[in-house]
Amino acid sequence: MSIKKSFLIELEKETNNTARILDRITDDHLDWRPHEKSMSLGELAAHVVELHSWVSKAIPKDVFDFKTDYQPLKINSVEELKDILKKGLIVNKQTIDQLPEEDWLKEWVLRAGDWEIVRLPKAGAIRFVITNHLIHHRGQLTVYLRLLNIPVPGLYGPSADE
Template identity: 25%
Template structure:
């Protein structure tokens, strides 16, 4: 749980950069890669979900976010998802600075009517949610023929290049 807005914003800055690293590796063709025949949710849908979920989750906790319209269908261009994510993340950062304070983070909330947590816990859930879907996306990227970037360390290709450079 976060105890200060600044602690969250420092962590968010790192997580936002990692999410953008994944989103920026997407191609327009890769957006169509689905989870499975039985589960039609696509790589593009997951990317767009990262945009909309910020407003959904934080909005459920009372944060008013002036971000992009995410309720539209999933964009067909990867760059539109990247742009939407950048705009929404900036809007979240601005809204948090203006509307919440450190004291609020320790206050309790029943998120979505059934998750007993604190406002700081909501922020932790938002970060974990992003991490969860980034992981899903990197698998779908491989299936779509796109090399996902290393996130918390080098990917296979980056590791091989490191080994090769060491000789």
């Protein structure tokens, strides 16, 4: 199996898992936060969705700079999040499909201006910087669901609610 094929499979599964969580929340939940230092549910959900889009926005570049290439996603509704995720999947699939196999081993840099955060191959970037990062924040989102007494979907097997 090619690197691209494995990333396409993972992309599809992780996008579907995020969609399952978005299906559980309503616009009334978006402003809720478990603690004053925490992101609101809407901010956290938007961050998870925007991380999916980094496949098409960050991976094709050799350097992704937070100061020039990143704009936090601002949303007004759950439907908007679902639409962004759905459309993003199409663009992400095209991005992965069009990236030459040898480019997955090319160096990729994440920086914030002059500060270099990480330097690794693009294959490592998609896994470490994007997928693991969004899984981490999606896990936080499941805790928000639990605290709001919203049934948590099983993402990698059944949950206590299934």
